[in-house]
Amino acid sequence: MPLLAISLVSAGAIAYEVLLIRLFSIVQWYHFAFMIISIALLGYGASGTFLAVFRRPLVKRFDAAWQAFAVGFGASAPLGFALAQRLPFNSLAVAWEPSQFAFLGAMYVILMVPFFFAANCVGLAFVRFAEKVGRVYRSDLAGAGLGAAGIIAVLFALAPADALRLIGFLGFLAAAVSARGSGHRRRRALALAVLGAAFVAALPGSWLAPRLSPYKGLSLALRVPGAEIARQSSSPLGMISVVRSPTIPFRHAPGLSLNSRTGPPEQLGVFTDGDGMTVINRYTGRREDISYLDFTTQALPYHLSDGPRVLILGAGAGAGVLLARYHGARHVDAVEMDPAVARLAERDFADFAGRLYEPGHVQLHVAEARAFVAAAGKRYDLIEVSATGSSGSAGAGGLGATYAYTLEAFVDYLRRLAPGGMVAVSGWAKLPPRGTLKLFATAIAALERVGVAEPGRRLMLIRDWRTATLLVKNGDFTEADVGAARIFARRRSFDVAYYPGMARDEANRYNRLQAPYFHDGAVALLGPAPSRFQARYKFDVRPTSDDRPYFFDFFKWRTLPEFLALRSKGAMPIVEWGYLVLLATLVQAAVLSTVFVLLPLRVLRRRGASGRGSGRVALYFLCLGLAFLFVEIAFIQRLVLFLGHPLYAVAVVLAAFLFFAGLGAGFSPRLAARLKGRRGPPAIAVAVTAIAILALAYAGALPGVLPWMVSWPQAAKVVVALGFIAPLAFCMGMPFPLGLSILAERLPGLMPWAWGINGCASVISALLAALLAIHFGFAAVVVLAVALYVVAAVAFLNPLGIGAER
Amino acid sequence: MNSRGWKSHWTRLAAAVVVMVVAAAGAVGDEDGVLSVRRAAMVRVIQAHSALVGAMGPAAEISEPVLRAMGRVPRHQFVPSGLEGMAYADRPLPIGHGQTISQPYIVALMTELLGVGPGAVVLEIGTGSGYQAAVLAELGVKVYTIEIVPPLAEAAAARLARLGYGTAEARPGDGYYGWPGLAPFDGIVVTAAASHVPPSLVQQLKPGGRMVIPVGSPFSVQQLVLITKNADGTVKTEQLLPVRFVPLTGGH
Structure with missing residues (x-):
């Protein structure tokens, strides 16, 4: 049995998935990358169909078939990307040209191929070694776990195009390992390995290098x-x-x-990723060279404070730091998440940037903003949060989770302020107002959370035609503050949109809108019935929270008909596409999955292989596929802030879940054997009970427990995260092989089908989890996952179907 | 709103039918005739849209002269070969080099906002295909236009000359400092992506002159910024949505 070979293919497949998201974020934009790859993963579902139909001949020639699939994966992974990126798909024109969907469809099909081959390797092994599904599944999961962590490490060292070669080679290597292990002559193994190396080396660099959309x-x-x-x-x-x-x-x-x-x-x-421009300013130490910075809305807080101690979150290439220096900040802590961006002004272009950072006085920290704030011991006079920079805003336009602007974030920021200090958030002032009002609403909620009776006395908002700056003060704004702000705005022809006691006719004077929308919105949000305003408003401007961290989701179903009616009349740009793209992806995935799942069922029925209980089999594996990823995704969200970086969270959680679930899978036959024949609950019930208890306990307790440890060293935090994940993942690894091994005994024809359902469910799960979290939050996603596990267990234990004999 | 919506629906439907009938007839008729009918249909679509704009800005309707100018410029000459068939659809089209020719309706709206007529002098930053310049030239305006991408600038200059738009002069280069030797201008259009309004352009605007800046991405204009220089030299800025859309802020 090619266990190591299975691990290699699984590692390659998950690494390929992560890499494709990276590559298509460069070529296209993030949300389309997400959509393309989600659908391509349905190659797993297609594999289930394929194996269900051709199970017998494939098992007969297992070695040759397996090696062919592995080679197929190795060859199609790099070639698929090379081909897909050559299609003239233009995501910007999708709304204008339905024909673009043909290119999108072609991309789906091309990129499904590698996942189809990889899934065939694992699925065929399940069928062939039906009596040892636990061990096969363990190899699959362990490989995937290592692949998830490995690709992230690899991407620090290799360019994406070279990582693509490496993944291609893994496919050939897996075939070679399998050839060697299956008793073939060594020569064949060697030949496969050499062939793979030659193949990936021969791929022209121009095929694999990302070709950016000309519109980036x-x-x-x-x-x-x-x-x-x-x-x-x-x-x-x-x-x-x-x-x-x-x-x-x-x-x-x-x-x-x-x-x-x-x-x-x-x-x-x-x-x-080829977009979202920011700049490094040349600074020679002459103040007048950078005086333009004082003529942006971002400069407002410096006119209300004197030599402040400043914390800049999202420092990027350093414009905010320059502004702080211009205004004689006493001390600056600048936090930037991406070390490559941080190093630009600090090291690579330090002379050009005028030695922006001086240790001790102007200090650069490479960290995630929220994690830095949570661990910071200091208090600041000004905390500046940039929402116009590109760094860390990969989800802008799409629907990434954003933790910098949540209710809890504002509460953290407020707690780090010295008396009289301010939080300043500068961002794009989109029309009609959306993000600006959502920020305002979130700031109000945070002030209320920390016990401020009249939030309106602590808020100030100004804007020009592109940007808006919101100030939240730790204390009431004084008349002197208001006076200074009005002078600041008047001299620059900026509009004041809100300050305590502001008259409506002072709004909307310089950059005129049809009505003072920003002022009216701010006043309504502070008024007696903010929820009525939010309900009436045509965009979702309710505060975001860590549980529902989708700041850039402004979509409202109610507004959609109006948008559609105005679509060709200039409304296209104001439609919120992020949510619709997510929804469209989910619908496509559901339809295609149904095709993959129903098709083989009909074929199998015709052959008479499928007896009673096939519905329960489907339900069981559907529930497991959905629930596993629900828990995983909720955990990633929960650990982003704790581990200080979305990337670490993804790497640690994915790798840990897959690895420990693999161990659980390996253990499951022993548990089943131990419990068999005894009085008491069967293995599946034990596993699901443990999953339910752990998942619900974590969902309830982790938000309260993790902040205690957030200032620990990174290694210690990873160990803590692993400690939490291990027992839960271990249990979550068991239901799938338990079900599969019973299928192997009773309905072996359904095994590939179950594998396909599980694959499709995983795709749908990732999309559904995001959609559910947007509406109900991640806690709800975990509760639903537990419910799905219980449904699965009931379906499993019911005498009608499988597992009655336990 | 409802009856209006219906009306525009019928107008568009009628326009579509006309286009289809004529397109079918075009198989035997002459091509210029077909294109001019399509162009007329495009103008009717623009007219129908413009009646809806106004809630977020002052531009109530596209005026007759602008519509006439739109009806005369052979837009199919400004799109890449192969896309001529879509030239008169009310949508943006790619013209290569990562740039687009704007949606006709947006071009009409921007022309309208400039508020210029015969004899006026307009500066355009971002020539693109030269279509906007041609529309202005049709209005009897003298247009100076600057394009940052040299191949686009050359192609546009040649195209404008070939089509007889002698009053439109195109050159490659950096538009940030305007065209000082020819200033001041009655109007300025900045179609190049601008992070801010270049101060020198404001200076080159005549008192009473207007500057229009579309803000957005290549395939979508999110808002139009209209800057008016008052007689005393001070400036007024207005932000317009190119669509009739009311976000409902009033609590009353």
């Missing part, structure tokens, strides 16, 4: 005569490109006042 910011910047890439680096966090444009300089100054007499100095453009 980096592509556009490089079309300007003389523009060139000065430096480019890649990590699992993103591809960072620094562009120099000497002929026609960058002049990036979002929301620069019309009254500014100076523009920005010489700049280098910084692109994350």
Whole structure:
């Protein structure tokens, strides 16, 4: 039995999945990357159908078939990406051109192929070694766990294109290992390995290197005569490109006042995944060179404070730090999550940036913002949160979870303020107002949470035509504050949108809208019936929380018909596509899954292989597939803040869940054997009871327990996370092989089908979990997962179906 | 709103029918005739849309002269070969180099917002295909237009000359500092992605002149910024949504 070979293929498949998201985030945009890969994973479902139909001939020639599938995976992984990215799919034009969906469909099909082959390897092994499904499943999961963690490590060292070669080679290597293990001559194993190495080495670099959409910011910047890439680096966090444009300089100054007499100095453009430009400003120490910064809304808090101690969250390439220095901040702590971005101003272009950071005085910290704040011992006069930078906002436009603007985040920020200190959040002022009002609502909720009776006395909001800055003070705004803010705004032709005691006719004077929408929104949110306003408003502007951290979700079903009616009349840009893309992906996945699942059922029925209980079999594996990922995803969300980085959370949780579930799978036959014939509950009931107790206990207790340990060293926190995950994952690894081994005894024809259902359910699960969390929060996702496990156990134990004999 | 919606629906439907009938007839008729009918249909679509705009901004309707100009410019000459068939659909189209030719309705709206007529002098930053410049030239406006991507600038200059738009002058280069030798201008259009309003462009605007800046991504204009220079040299900025959409903020 090629256990090691199975692990290699599983590792390759999950690494490929992670890598594809990375690659398509560079080529396209994140939310389409997510959609394409979700659907491509249905290759697992297709494999179930395929194996169900061709089970017998494939088992007969197991070795040859298995090796062919492994080679198929190795070859199609790099080639599939090379081909898919050559399709002229333009996600920006989808709304205008239904024909784009044909390209999208072609991408799905092409990228399904590698997952289909990988799934065939595992599925065929289940069928062939039906009596040892626990061990096969253990190898599958252990390999996947190592693959998930491994690809992240690999992406720190290799460019994505080379990682693609490595994954291709894994497929050939798996075939070689299997050939060796199955008693073939060594020569065949060697030949397969050499073939694989030659194949991946021969792939032209131009096929594998990401070809950016021509509409991405980096592509556009490089079309300007003389523009060139000065430096480019890649990590699992993103591809960072620094562009120099000497002929026609960058002049990036979002929301620069019309009254500014100076523009920005010489700049280098910084692109994350080829988009979302920020800049490194040239700073020679001459204050007047950067005086333009004082003519942006972001400068407001410095006019209300004197030599503040500043904390900058999301420092990016350093514009905020420069602003703090311009205003003579007494001390600056600058926090940036992506080390590659942080290093630009600190090291790679330190001279250009004018030695922005001075240890002790202006200090750079590479950390996730929330984790830094939670662990910080200091108090600040100003905490600046940037929402216009690119770094860490991979979900902008799509629907990534964002923890910097949640209710709990604001509470944390407020607790780190010195008396009279301020939180300042600057972000894009989109029209019609959405994010700005959601931030305002979240700040109100946070002030109420910390016991402020009149939040309206502590808030201030100004805007220009691109950006808005919200101030939240630890204390009431004084008349002097208000006076200074009004002078600041008037001199720059910025509009005040809210301050305590503001009259409506003072709003909307310089950058005029049809009505003072920002002011009216702010007043309504502070008024007696904020929930009535939120219900009436055409975008979702309710506060976000750590449990529902989707800041960029503004979608409301109620508004959709109006959008659709106005679609061709200019409304296209204001439709919130993120949610619709997620929903569309879920619908597609559900439809395609049904095809994969129902098709073989009909075929099997016709052959008479499927007896009573096939419905229960389907229900059992569907529930397991859904529930496993629900728990996993909820855990990732829960640990993002604790482990200080979404990437660490994904790596640790995925790897740990898969690895310990693998151990559980390996143990499951022994548990079943031990309990068999005895009085008392069968193995499945024991496992599900343990899962239910642990999952619910964690859901209830972890939000309270984890913050206690958040300031521990990283290694200790990883150990803690593993300690929590291990027992739960161990138990979660058992139901699948327990069910499968009983199928093997009684209805072996259904085994591939069960494998396919499980694969489809996993795809649907990831999408459904996001959708459920948007509406109900992650705690609800865990509760639902437990319910699904219970349903699965009941279906399993019912005398009608399998497992009655336990 | 409802009856209006219906009306526009019928207008569009009628336009679509006309296009289809004519397209079928075009198989035997001459091509120019087909294209001019399609163009007329496009103008009717723009007209129908413009009647709906207004709630978020002052532009109530696209005026007759602008509609006439839109009806005369051969838009199919401004799109890449192969896309001529879609030239008169009310949608943006790719023109290569990561750029697009804007949705006709947006072009009409921007032209309208500029508020210029015969004899006026307009500066355009971001020539693209040259379509906006041609529409302005049809209005009797003298247009100076600057494009940052050299191949686009060359193609647009050649195209405008070939189509006889002698009053539109295109050159490649950096538009940030405007075209100082020719200033001041009655109107300025900034179709290049701008993070802020370049101060030199404000300076090159005549008192009473208007500047229009579309904000968004290549395939979608999220808002239009209209800057008006008052007689005393001060400026007024307005932000307009290109669509009639009321977010309902009032508690009353």
